[in-house]
Amino acid sequence: MEFQYISNNADQTKAFAKKLASYLQPGDVIALEGDLGAGKTTFTKGLAEGLEITKNVNSPTFTIIKEYKGTMPLFHMDVYRLENSDEDLGFEEYFEGLGVTVVEWAHLIKDQLPPELLTIYLTHSNEGARNIKLVPAGKRYEELCKEIMQ
Ligand code: ADP
Ligand code: MG
Numbered sequence: 001m002e003f004q005y006i007s008n009n010a011d012q013t014k015a016f017a018k019k020l021a022s023y024l025q026p027g028d029v030i031a032l033e034g035d036l037g038a039g040k041t042t043f044t045k046g047l048a049e050g051l052e053i054t055k056n057v058n059s060p061t062f063t064i065i066k067e068y069k070g071t072m073p074l075f076h077m078d079v080y081r082l083e084n085s086d087e088d089l090g091f092e093e094y095f096e097g098l099g100v101t102v103v104e105w106a107h108l109i110k111d112q113l114p115p116e117l118l119t120i121y122l123t124h125s126n127e128g129a130r131n132i133k134l135v136p137a138g139k140r141y142e143e144l145c146k147e148i149m150q
Helices: 010-021 040-050 091-095 106-112 139-149
Strands: 003-007 029-033 065-068 074-078 100-104 117-124 130-137
Touching: 003 010, 003 139, 010 040, 010 130, 029 040, 029 106, 040 074, 040 100, 040 117, 074 091, 091 106, 100 106, 117 139, 130 139
Parallel strands: 029 100, 029 117, 074 100
Antiparallel strands: 003 130, 065 074, 117 130
């Protein structure tokens, strides 16, 4: 099962993520995949807006994990730097925690990801456009996708 959305600019990507945020609950995990510049951090900014986070969200590449306070906590991870590393940063604590976790480059820690999560693939389409593909794993995320996309 998968769902597609075409975003024509960064604002549309943020708006789509903001809508997704309104369906999220503590313990939810979103895996973001896509090349550098695909829009993973832009998507996370929209999600943060939906969680009423007022702080500017930027890429946590060098810190790996950043935490923001909103209607619920947002744990924003960028695990790009962990490539070829088996560093264990206690990810489960975040995944099972009281907030929403967003992981950029999630496949790099695939052995540590929970079995149920929502994977979002961002790919360049035309200039400024992005293809956003949602691939839910688990019943909750399947239902969530159906609701968002209808
Ligand atoms: P990543 O985190 O995947 O490396 P970023 O979100 O940091 O990517 O950067 C994406 C860049 O592409 C931003 O400068 C953003 O403004 C731009 N952009 C252009 N069109 C889009 C779009 N449709 N969706 C998301 N970002 C877009
Ligand atoms: Mg990024």
